[in-house]
Amino acid sequence: MNTTNTAGGTMTAHPRTTTRGRKWRCGTWVIGAILPAAALTLGAFFGTAPVHAADPPAAFATMYIGGNYFRKDLPASKYTILGTFVDRAMAMATSNGDVPAGGMALFGWFESGEVQLVHIVEYLPSMQQMVARRNVKPAKFPLDPKATPLYAMVCAWPLDDRRVPGRITVAYAERDDANTQVKESKSGTLTSARWVPVPASRAAKNFRAKDYCAEVAKTKKSSAALWLTTTTE
Secondary structure, eight states: EEEEHHHHHTEEOOOOOOOOHHHHHHHHHHHHHHHHHHHHHHHHTOSSOOOOOOOSOOOEEEEEEEEEEETTOOGGGGGEEEEEEEEEEHGGGGGGOOOOEEEEEEEEETTTTTTEEEEEEEESSSSSSSEEEEEEEEESSSSOGGGSSEEEEEEEEEEEEOBBBBEEEEEEEEGGGGEEEEEESSEEEEEEEEEEOOOHHHGGGGHHHHHOOHHHHHOOOOSSSOOOOOOOO
8 A cells, every 4th residue: 555645635545446446435525525514504504503694694505516527437527516505484484394395496606797507496395404416517627616606596485285486585605715625636636615605795796687586486497507517427
């Protein structure tokens, strides 16, 4: 067993490890990066972590992107987008069990000034805590964190028994560049970035070109271009 110094730190080489084994370790790195984001979300939900979401802070959102680029296996290279939304008012409704189903959409604002659709989930069984997941492939690997949205807008709405949308709630998040990770190894590049809750007063102005949330809630479609290519691999 040998050690190699890389841009991401000291890496341990495993001469007898198969390509599949290396992918498993990379996948473990991604899972390890996702867990802190999930812990932050759950911690805020239960009141154990600071929340800086809306004015007043009724709802908050987070987003995470992580994945691997394998130099010798491009088909296996991909990234996962994970968005979460929690409405504190809706969480309080759990005391009487009156928590509706809902829909959810994520949009990103880029430093170029463009707004793009990140994901739509038409139906989620509970608005208590909403999670949206999408696997994507960029046009060019590896994904550059600076090519991701600076701000994320997450919209959520309740659905009645006929799945008619109700009042839309919106929360915002900002890319946390200080905690972005790009780790190089012999097999490829691991990238992870997260978006943390911020006040509407900081981010909302970037999404005022049109009512993106109402459009997608009513039509299940968006006039904003879809960011990146979806993959089911």
